[in-house]
Amino acid sequence: MEDTGHPSFSKTIVFFRQFFNLLISQWFLFIKVVGKESILIFAASKQIVEINMSETSSKASIKLDGEQVEIEIKDQTILQTLIDEGYDPPFSCTSGVCTTCMAKLTKGKVDMEVNYGLDEDEVAEGYILTCQSHPTTEEVELSYDV
Numbered sequence: 001m002e003d004t005g006h007p008s009f010s011k012t013i014v015f016f017r018q019f020f021n022l023l024i025s026q027w028f029l030f031i032k033v034v035g036k037e038s039i040l041i042f043a044a045s046k047q048i049v050e051i052n053m054s055e056t057s058s059k060a061s062i063k064l065d066g067e068q069v070e071i072e073i074k075d076q077t078i079l080q081t082l083i084d085e086g087y088d089p090p091f092s093c094t095s096g097v098c099t100t101c102m103a104k105l106t107k108g109k110v111d112m113e114v115n116y117g118l119d120e121d122e123v124a125e126g127y128i129l130t131c132q133s134h135p136t137t138e139e140v141e142l143s144y145d146v
């Protein structure tokens with residue numbers, strides 16, 4: 001440490017250095033605790049989502065390219081379930097924008113995660129974006145052939 005020749009100045013420097021070190025150590029302790037809780041909260045919320053999703057299951061009857069498809073939808077969107085089952089539904093962005101995946105819901109209800117492509121009238125008429133849609137009823141019927 002630099003000797004200024006004044007004893008009270010040196011004591012002040014030492015005091016502030018110790019105080020600063022204490023603040024830094026407390027800050028790291030705070031971050032460690034908050035960070036740990038954040039992970040626990042994230043883990044807890046993920047578990048809640050996974051539990052909710054695994055409890056949801058719907059039978060879907062879907063008209064696609066003139067074919068009647070019967071599938072069970074659990075924790076995926078309608079579009080993703082069709083793809084996973086080996087079908088070839090229309091899609092492009094998978095982000096709720098382009099409307100390529102649009103279908104008309106004729107029975108049951110769905111929740112769309114986002115909808116940037118359909119206007120209120122289209123939604124009122126039953127059109128949905130299958131890349132964003134999760135069935136909320138035990139059965140849904142929809143058609144891509146509209």
Ligand code: FES
Nearest residue numbers: 094097099101131
């Ligand atoms: S694939 Fe683009 S909105 Fe669904």
